[in-house]
Amino acid sequence: MKDFLEKYIMPTAVKFGNNRHLLAVRDALIGMIAITMIGSFAVLLNNLGSIIKPYGKMMESIFGPTWTTLGGDIWWGTFAFMTIFAVFGISHKLAKSYGDDGFEAMLISAACFFLLIPQVANVPETEGAWGFIGWGYFNSTALFTGIIVALAATEVFIRLTRVKAFIIRLPEGVPPAVAGAFAKLIPGMLTILSFGIFGLLFRMLSDGKPLNDWLNTVLVAPLTSAADSLFFAILIVLLVHVFWAVGLHGPNILGGITTPLFTSLGTKNTDLYAMGVTDLDKYAILAGPFLDAFVYLGGSGATLGLIIAMFLAARKRHKQLLALGTPPGVFQINEPLLFGLPIVLNPLWLIPFITAPVIMTIVAYTAIKIGWVYPVVTASIPWVTPAGIGGYLATGGHISGAVLALVNLAISIAIYLPFVYINARIDEKKLQNKIDVNVGSHIDA
Template identity: 70%
Template sequence: MMTFIERFIMPIAVKVGNNRHLLAIRDALIGMIAITMVGSFAVLFNNLGQVIKPYGRMMEYIFGPAWTTLGGDIWFGTFAFMTVFAVFGISYKLARSYDDDGFEAMLVAAACFFLLLPQVGNVTLTVNEETVSGGAWGFVSVNYFNATALFTGIIVALVATEIFVRLARVKFLVIRLPDGVPPAVARSFAKLIPGMATIFIAGVFGLLFRKVTDGQILNDWLGKVIVSPLQSAVDSLPFAILLVFLVHLLWMIGLHGPNILGGITTPLFESSGVTNIDLYAKGVTDMSEYGVLAGSFLDAFVYLGGSGATLGLIIAMIIAGRKRYKQMIALGGAPGIFQINEPILFGLPIVLNPIWFIPFVLGPVITTVISYLAVSSGIVFPIVAKIPWVTPPIIGGYLATGGHASGAILAGINLIISTLIYLPFVYAQVRIDSKNKPELTKDTDTLSL
């Protein structure tokens, strides 16, 4: 199996993990963590008042009836412009991978994104008790800036940056100024024509696209044709099982599964996670409108102690092999509480160790199935807040579900299940080590003689 994985799976995984476009997407979205975290917690704190009534009454008593205004403002300054931040970040990261400074590239990409948005919005006004509706210039829906347009923003950022960088390498398009000109001015003029040409190409494309599609906006068309079917396929149990299986299969051969697949999964999870947060901020109570496999789902319910739910392994070691694994428990215990499990993965080791293959892969798959069914059936509240991946288990489940006890209970149950799955393998490893120890001692004595 290891030979098959190394020969056929590892080369593909390495190519995917090193793809500059996927890396740009992943790094940009991860780099936005300060924005997404503060916006998520703002929504969480606002809605905790509905879950924990004494907390809500206390906040209203201290700050007045409008105590949620601050949280609403923070949400508007973060999640409402999620795609705009992503366009800047992705374009910058991609341009940097081509050894470009990235500044002009991200501005040009942002201009291309904005010019592809609708300029006229449908507005309904009430004048003298009469309702008037029609198009009004400059009224653009926030849905063209938030996570709803994230897929469009990613495509525009990648394509615009590719065009800009390639045009900037064409010598006759570069304007050379005398040496006495300040460097900042010289750099700006050097990429003047490539930047203008890129924006012009995007404008022509947008015009032709609207002609061909009878006036449809690119984002609306992509939403109907690609995004909606893709999100439906992603937010499914088979996809969840496949993703978790691949992540842990890659870990078993020493490759960082979440990082390799992050360029594909991060935008999908971020988009669905932000959609859930927006629904929660609006007070939507219909659980069927929320996505299941969204945002911090895996961090809250599956990666308990890190990939492989290795906190369960540490607990199993304490139960079945405290003396044998004393140093490993001390080394990996504290980091494992905060979802950091490299000491266990490479110190035990789990990587390239066949005996740990079954529990390391099987445990997360089982907890993924349990978690997905629990959330989709409405037993557990869906993910409505983004949590840092280092949040300890159970606490993470509580916070990610907006302060609902059901999230903490599910995480606790999954931790127990993971421990029970690891337990027989720990017993087996202890017995194997016990049998091997006398043989090693005998061989050592013979060698010394």
Template identity: 70%
Template structure:
């Protein structure tokens, strides 16, 4: 595996990793680590009461029924606007890579992103005890700002910045003011026409796009194009493999896979989960009547530590790179135990990082196949209880199967498998980092001489 990685993965990873656009995305996401960390802990503490009931009762007794309001406010100020932060950060970093100061570029990109959003939302009001529905201007769903729209935000930030920077280099579009004008004012006027032209181009594109797609905005169209092939979803191993593969492939390109595909998977899993619960309540012993892809199947057996089974990655870091990843282990370890892995996804980062593509995508696919076969064959009891997604691995497998040890054993086996898959890639990354550090030291010594 190490030879294969050195020969086929590392050269491509180094080449792609030096791409200025990917570097801008990576640096922006890493720069958001404070936002993702505090948001992750807020979600963790708010949902912990669902898993540990005494904790929930204690917090309610001390702080009252609304004890989780603070956590909700922190989530709203962080994760609810993740795409907005990403647009600012990516545009700034990309413009800086071209030698621009980045300030005007990030403002122009943000304007382009906002003008591509829908301005009218469907609202239902109660008037004289009657529900009245209709479109209202100025109501925008939070889904257009959070991680669900992250891919759209990345695309808009990259394209808008490219247009703005290139137009800023056209001397006929640059307005030069006298020398006595303050530098900040001179810079703003110098990029006045490029900024206006970029925003106008984005607005014109949005208008033509809506007309060409019967009123759809860019983000909705992307979601529809991705989700539509999955309309005929069924409880089968091929669909399970396809679903898990797409979820993690979308994550790799910056798209929130579970949210994007939720319109298909949530109704499917919920209906099959309720059916299993009803059969279990009736005392049905025939396991063939139970659905496999039901309820919390993925949370209990596949998403161990979150999408990509990143708790296995954290364990692999502890084994192979404890010194190199000391801070990342400290930051992502506790949230990872409760299935929250944004600090790892955006802090390492995994998103848009070709080095982690194979283990992040392949690992969950393998554990999905193992889990599906284990449940469908009767070796492991099916999902008969709904668990919060923040339930720790192994414990989740035990609770989701109605307290059957087989569920906990399957989750534990999958966690070991995920760790084994991540391990060689952690060794490879440590090797790359060591090599880069050595070369940097040599270059520094040469320059000093």
């Protein structure tokens, strides 16, 4: 099995995980964590007033009936422009991977994205405006369009900059910033022109439907519907832990696919929550930090349950490992345990390592689906948020989110505990066999 995984699975997984386009998407969206965090907490604090009535009355008495204005403004400056930040970030990261400084590339990509957006509400020319653009073309609704345009525009731009005939070279006395800008002038213009022509032809062939609307109808809506399912959740969790089983960082390898999907669904939930929507059927379940809040408790494999099980059944045997692994484990960092126990390539530990997260995923998804946990995931949290606290914050400050996380933690402990006992018995037998061998050797001598 080990030879098969190393020969056939690991090379493909490593190649997939190192794909520059997926890395650019993943790193850009992760780099936006400050934006998503402050936006989530602004929505959370605004909506706590309706959940915790005394808090809402207190805030209104101090700041007046418009006390939610600040939170609304922060949401508007963060989540309402999610795709714009993503376009800049993805283009910059991708261009850097090619050795470019990324500055011109991200500006060109943004221009290409803007020119593909329809002017949905025209105003008289006397008012000095071409038209109004709905914020639905800037928020997570347009995220997949933004990702595609950022990747495509950057690829076109970078390749054009490598055509010597398109490079304008100025004399040596010209400042480097000016020379660099002129060197990429023609590639930038050609990239924008090509996307402008593409947008025009696309609207002609699609009866006036812009690219974003077409993608949402044909690709994004079916994809997100399929992604927000129990089957997809189990599949992702299985793949993550199969990769970890051979020593590969599963979340990083799949991050280029899962991060945009979960970010899009999570942002959609946050927007609905900010608008006060109470119909749970409109919310996504497998969204935002769902896995971090309810499944990856202690990190991949829900290894906080293993740590607690070791404290209960084998504290003395694993004293040093627990001392090293517990503090980071509380904050969802479990590499000391994965490689120190080890769990990686260890058949005994891999059984609960894979089984526990799958069962926890089923429990969490089902609990939210049938309405036991209300509201659903509506806030972004750092992946290092401790178990219980993450569930509470991710569900908009609802105690049921914390309870669900703690129930899952108890499930992981129950799954790991028998294997802790089994491992202890195996170690005892190995030690006894070693003693017997040493005694036999001494007698023979």
